[in-house]
Structure formats: C-alpha cells, structure tokens
Amino acid sequence: MKQWKKPNTISMLAMLTVVLVSTLAVTLFKNRIDVADAVDPTQPTVAPTPIPRAWEARQTAAEHRSAEVVPLVKEVLKETPAQRRARFGDKVPQIEDIEYSYFLLNNPIIEKEGNLYGRVRFMHKKHAGILKDCFICHHHRAADPKAPDISRCSACHQDSFNAELPGRIGLKGAHHRQCMGCHKKWNRGPVGCTECHPKNVPDHTNLVKLPWNPKPTDVTKECLRCHDVQAEEMLTSTHWLWKGPSPFTEGSEKRIDLGKATKTINNFLIHIASNLPRCTSCHAGYGWKEATFDFTDKTRIDCLVCHDTSKTYVKAPLGAGMPDLKVDLVHVAKKVGKPSRKTCGSCHFSGGGEDPVKHGKLNPFLDFHSSSCDIHMGGLGFECHECHKTRNHKISGRSLALPVAEGSRSCEDCHTAIPHQGKALLNHHLNRHTEHIACTTCHNPFYAKCDPSKTFWDWSTAGNKKRKVKKDEHGMPDYDWKMGDFRWENRVKPAYAWYNGKVKRHILGDKINTEGVTVLTEPVGDIKDPNSKIYPLKFMGGIQAADAVHNYLLVPHLFGPGGYLETMDWQKSFAEGMKAAGLPYSGQYKWVETIMYIGLNHEVLPKKFALSCVQCHASLRTERSCGRCHQDKHEVDFKNLAFQGIDFKILHGKGRDVQERVESTYYIGFEKLGYKGDPILFGGRFKQLPLGWRLGSKKE
Amino acid sequence: MEINRRQFFGIAGTMAGGALACKPKKTQAARTLKAPPDPYGCLMDITACVGCRKCEEACNRVNNLPPPQVSFDDPRPLERKRRPVVTAYTVVNRYHTGKRDQRNQLIPTFVKVQCMHCQDPGCVSACIVGALTKKDNGAVHYDASKCIGCRYCMVACPFQIPAYDYHDPLTPKVHKSTFCYHLIIKEGGKPACAVICPVEAITFGKRRQLLGLARQKIKNDPGRYLDRIYGEHEVGGTSWLYISGEPFEKLGFLDLPTRPIPHLTETIQHGMFRYMWAPLSLFAVLGGFMWTFNRKQITGDSEPERKEGSI
Incomplete structure (x- = not known):
C-alpha cells in the first residue's frame, strides 16, 4: 500500500499543475482576444445619413466583368486597319455606342500566374474620346461572322504561350504592349509600373519577428531590419517633419521651413506650440511631446499608423503619437500593407481635433465603400494613394490651408483638360468651361455632404460654465464652455473665388489687419489672370486672440497641464503659448476676427449630380432655344441640354437634404467674381460671346 | 634495313603527326550534333523588351537567391553592362545603338543575358x-552533388556564363x-522569367515552333526585325x-561559329581513340x-666487356 501512495501524490501534484497552467493560459489567451476585440473601428458608430447607395453599382459591374473568362476566339479575321475602316464605312462606332465606360483590368487568367500588382482602373470612354478611333485598340475581329465586331481584349488574348496558337500573345502581355506602346509612342499617359497599378505587399505574418507585448519603438526597429532605406526617406518627408517646401505660398516659394511644426496658424486650434502632446497625436512618430524631439531618430517613426491593414491600430488622443495601450502591436505589425482610406483618415478625417470639424470634404463616411459622399472613394472604392501618388514616401497633393506640398495633383491629371467626352453639344460647351472653371465648381456644388462641418469658431466666449448648451439641427452643440461658440453647417454652398494655385498666407508673427478681418489663407487669382479658375472653397470664420500691443495673433497653451482647458486663464495660457512659440507677449490681448479658405477637392459628385447650366446662368432659364447665339436647329433639344437632369431636384430625390436649393439659380454669383453679370449676357473673361448683342441693348 | 635510334624516332614522330593531322578530316562526318530531338526554348523579342527587370526579380525569387543590393524596381543597375553572377542568373543590359526617336531622344535597347542552353553545350x-547534362527538355542541367569544382565549364562556355x-x-x-x-x-510549367514578363518579350515553347514563329x-x-535569328545556328544552335x-x-552578342563548341575537342579526343588506333600505336611505339x-x-652485353678490355 505504501508503494502506491507515492505515485498518487505525484500524479495529483501533476494534475494540479496542469490545471493551474491551463487556467493561466486561458486567462492570458482571453485577455489577448479582448485586446483584439476592444478596438473595432470597422463598425460605424453613427448610422449613415440617408444617402444614395446606387453609386457602387458601376464598380461592382466592373469587378464582375474583370472576373469573367469569356470563350477564346481562335480564328481571327485578317485585315488591315484600313480594310477594317472601309468595311465599316459610315457605321464606324462612336463614343456614344460605348457600353461600358469603366473597366478594371484584371482577370483570373492573369492572376493565376501570380499577382505582383493590383488591378488597373481603365477609363475606356476617356481613351475612346481622345483617340477617336476604336480600331487602334480593337485591331481584329473574330473570323466567325456572327461574332460581334468589337470584343474585349480577353476574348482573343488569354493564356500566354498557347502552343495551339503560336504568336498569339497572352492577356497580360497584350494589355502591357497596347497601353505602354501607345503611351510611349504619343509620350502621354503613364508607363511606369506603379503609375498604373499599386504594388501588392507580401504577407508579413511570417516575416515579422517580435517578442510578446513589444514597445512601439521595438516594432519600428523590426521594420528597420529590412526597410532602412524607406526610413531614411521618411525622415525627410512632410509627414515626419511637419514642415517642408512651400512652392505655392506667395512670397515663400523658395522656403522649406514652413508648416504646422513652425509658423502655420489657423483659426481652429490655433497652433501646435505648447500643445504638442495633443496635436502630435496625429504625428507619424512616437513621443513628440517636447520641442527637443529628435527628428533624426529612425526608431521613433510610426510605420503602423499608415501601413496597418488590420484596422485595429489607433493612437492615444493625448499620447504625442503613441499608440493606444489596448492595441495589439504584434498583430498589427504582422498585418502591414498598403495605406488605405482608414489609415490616412485616422488623421485626415479628424482634422481640427475630431471628426468632420475642419475639412468639410473629408469625413469618416468615406472609409465605407458603400458610402456615396464621393464618387471616387465612395462609389469606385479608390484608396487615397491611388490619386495621391507617392514616391519615396513623399506624397503628392497640396492644400490651401497648409503651405507644405510634396507634389501636386489635379483632376486633369487623369481626366485631361477636355474631360467631357462625346460629340454631344453639351459636352462641347462644358469643355469650353474647363479653362475658366475648376472641375469641382460644378462637381462639388455643396460641401459637408455627409457630416456637418464647423464653419465658425469664437474663442472669445469660452469660459462660461453656466451657459446652457443648445443642440443645433444637426445635433451638434453650439457652445462648449472650454472652447467657445461654434457654428456647424451641413450641405453648405461653398464660397467661390478665382484661384491660380498660389496662396496668400498669414504666418505666425505677421501683423494683423487692425481695421478689419485678418485673412489667414486666401487664394490668389483674378478674373483677368488667364491661369486663374473659379474654385469652390470652404469659408471658415473665427474669433481668436491677438496681442494688443504687438498686433500679431497669439498662440494659446490649450492642452495639457497648465493649459487653458484646465486653468481657464487666458493670460497664463497666452504667456506660455507665446513662450513656446518664441515670440514676446505684451500681456494685453484683444479678440480679432479671422477668416480662412479651405479647398474642396474631395467629395466629388458624378455628372448626374453636378450643377446644370441654368443653375448658374440664370439667363438660360427664360430661353426656349439655342437661337440667341446659334442658328436654331429643330433637332436640338434645348431644354434637355441646358436643364439636363443635373439639378438639386435629383439630389433631393436621392435623399439629400437640399430642398431649399431646388429651383435656385445664380449659384456661383458672377458679380462677386468680377463679372458684370451672367457671362452669357455680358461676355466672358477674354472675349464677348459671338452673338451677345443683348449686352448693349439691355444696358443702355 | 638498318635504322638507328634517331632515325626511328624521326619516322615514328612523322607517322604519329601525320595520323593526327589526317584523322580529324576523316572523322568529321562521323561526329553528329548531340541535341535532344524536340527541346523547349525561349524566343526573346528584343524590340518588345522595356527593361523593367521583372525577369531578374522572378529569377531571384524562383531560385531563392539572396536579396539584391539595389531593388529590382530601380533602373540604376542598367547604367553599366553586367554579366550573370552567382547571385543573379539573369541580367538585363541596356544599349544605345544610336537610334533616335521623333523627339531626338536616344532609343534604348534592352537585352536579357542568361545561359543560352546550347543544343550541344x-x-x-x-x-x-x-x-x-543536356536534358531532353532543353535545359542544361547542373548537378551540384557531382561537381568537383574544376571550373572547366567556365572555360568551355563560349558565352562566359557559369559563375563560381x-x-x-x-x-x-x-x-x-x-x-x-x-x-x-x-506539365504546363514555364520558366519564371517568361511568365512574369509584362510585355511578353519572351515566348516559351518548343524550339522548333519558336523558330517558325520567329x-x-x-x-x-x-x-521592325533584322533577318537573323540569333541562336538558330550559333554554336550549333541554342x-x-x-x-x-x-x-x-x-x-553585346558575340559573333560565334556555327560549329558546336565540343566539335573540335571531341573530334580530336574521340578520333584519337577510334578503332583503338591511338593506344595501339602507342603500344607499338612502346613495343x-x-x-x-x-x-x-x-647485343651490348659484350660492349662493357669490350670497354673494360679497352681500358
């Protein structure tokens, strides 16, 4: 019996250990799951407003087409382009005959050989409009007389090296030869790999080697193991330095030191000096809480904020760029990839402190593919980097509100200067407008489409704890005792101004306008300047503090210990803020009015929802035909042309809250822009319209 | 007939030399091209190549070669002429032949360099x-387990391809x-460089069919093309x-004879052993x-005695 007791105790001990260990493991594992579950921003917190959901249909249809494999055409009719044209005679296909204007160039045939790159977006109609000859690309037809005359590339070009059809090139080769060959020949259009399609990022799950619960800088060190060159590029980028070249700021074209980090000032949260941990919670780095932050330390770069694809990475609001403690960094690091709307939006959607405050054109709804605030991001599923082409971590694009630019992007880069394709009369007239009007003027007729945006901020009234906060019609508060009065607006009509690309900018230390409103950013342009176009702009009004003696704008210390939000003492706040900004403070302050203009290049609407002719040209509303300027033709349907379905009625019908604008006219206001009146009556910028005889007869 | 030692050597030398000089001509018809009957091949259309270096990237990946010092997306390595090395089995070189386009820009021509996989290597x-070994599918296959590192292959290669x-x-x-x-x-396998080529400048298929296509x-x-297929006849075909x-x-293509490289060496070597005449004559000479x-x-047994006697 004694012999049996010993193994019994041992086995019991062993069992106990097993139970203990397993409980521990389960607890740990559970914690881990909790961590992953805790932050799940994929689920929208706010239910989207009623918006049309049909926009993505075009994208889904294109995706469907790109996944199709059609039967291979084996026999091809041999004919020269001239023979082909002769066979068609008068019945040569026109742009109007195009069935699908948009394709995604990809196919299972290509993908089965490996996909280094993502799909290409192909603007079919645009190419047809520029080439004006379908047979340049659609060079052959099937020998079968019943087959359609024009078929897609993949009907004839499929697998490469098909032994049965020697010399028949594969689909991938056909796409590349056709596109690159033509682009090279005409010296137009992209020829580089990543100019057309984004490069796919390899799976990093097994490449990333990290210990349990690493520090953020450990993650960066792991990235640097392979991506040291990329880190070097990052060290000189705007997203790291928050300053850089300002080629579009008037008077500062050659400067390279302007930016948020130095002297840019606005009328939202004013300036970053003394407010670092809050403002730099959007910095692509870790721990910029002091002005002494080391901008040459590669290990402080935050790779994950841009390259996270797990959608679980968030930065702490007051953490000077450090990630939220709940984030599982190992999980995120193993899931790195290309930036997305989500990652760019984690900072850019919440400019001004929180979601849709600042921009009026970027909002979290853009992150959801189904949303239709923007035709590109919402309807067609564009990621930010597809337009904002990036090379060596320098991201192209510029802004009116900020001086820094690492390249420029415009609608014309893809859509060309004659974007309205087709022979219809309306297209002709619209293309005549593109020299004078930016695309967004018509295609972005109102901003803050999906979310209200702040359009006015009065800091002077802050500090009244007793005042009752009212919610406006958008459900937004009109007052915050820490921050003063606000005005929120939804679906706002933009301000319109001439803009030639240059910006007049008020920087920290500039004298304010003592007699009126101080303009912080203002587009440069004039009706007489041929490079200027009419642009829609967000108008942001504000009341902020200026030094009563030195007459420059003051930087308040707002966040953190001793900040205004804590002490409610403006004097202390300004003294500390100006000390951090490196400018003297006289001890006296006054409240001054400032305004800012912010560009509206996102949230673009497709043609159905763009402004119609009568929307701006009130004179057309009373017309019955084209007879005022042209010889009247019976076949031209004037009503259809000038009023063609692009009215607020449609938008209203689709669920947008724009009822008050239905039937409105004189939308952009010609007098404010320097015209005598409607250019149809009074002539355009550089010439009178051919038969604008009414100009004299009506005036005199 | 009396011949002395010197005369004998003279005659033997002349006979051997004559035999060596005459033999190759007689056996030339006997050495046939040692090529597989229906091998695979690749046809590279130099006019289509855009110099993207994707083939280098694919080659690197398929053969598990070390990562390159300069990324494959970077065109800088094209600035100098390269040869295949231990870490890159294929390289693309850029040539400016002096041809200019309508905008008076030099047109670059890109050439992919790799083992030509000669028909008779x-x-x-x-x-x-x-x-x-030359395999039936056309590949010149290297078996590292047999290699003794003599590097004769490097000397023998007319294209100077093998690296060590x-x-x-x-x-x-x-x-x-x-x-x-x-x-x-x-079945259905293709070389990685041919598959990845975005413009299908490389066509993979049966060599016979490729020649027809070319x-x-x-x-x-x-x-567009010169009337010449490089590799059709060079060193017996590649x-x-x-x-x-x-x-x-x-x-950068070498002007090479149409005769396969092993032709001369093997003819000499094989000719020497034909009908066993070389060993036989060696034995005869030695005999x-x-x-x-x-x-x-x-006969000389008495000579020392005679010498002794004379002394």
Missing part, C-alpha cells in the same frame, strides 16, 4: 564528372540559369533565341622502344 562536354562560388571555401558551386528545370519538367515575325514585319531590330554586334632497347641490351 561546351560545358557539358568539358565536364569531366557529368555534373552538367569563389567566396565559399567548403561547398562551392557553379551557378547559371537553370531554365527553371524544376518547373518545366512538370521567321513569321520577321517576314510579317521586315521593318535553346534561347533572339530576334532584334538592331544589329546583334551592337547589342618498338622495348625491342630496340632489349636488342641493344642483348
């Missing part, structure tokens, strides 16, 4: 242990394009074929020596 003939692990003292290997042997032995291309577009719009001499020597010894 010099390296296979030179390899003394059979580590290199000089830095590796213990297990050095010869490195050269594998023709993706492990891929193309499978001829057809040249015939259909004589303005599995890799090139067609170009620029003279091959300007693109002759022995005979004379023996005779001298037999």
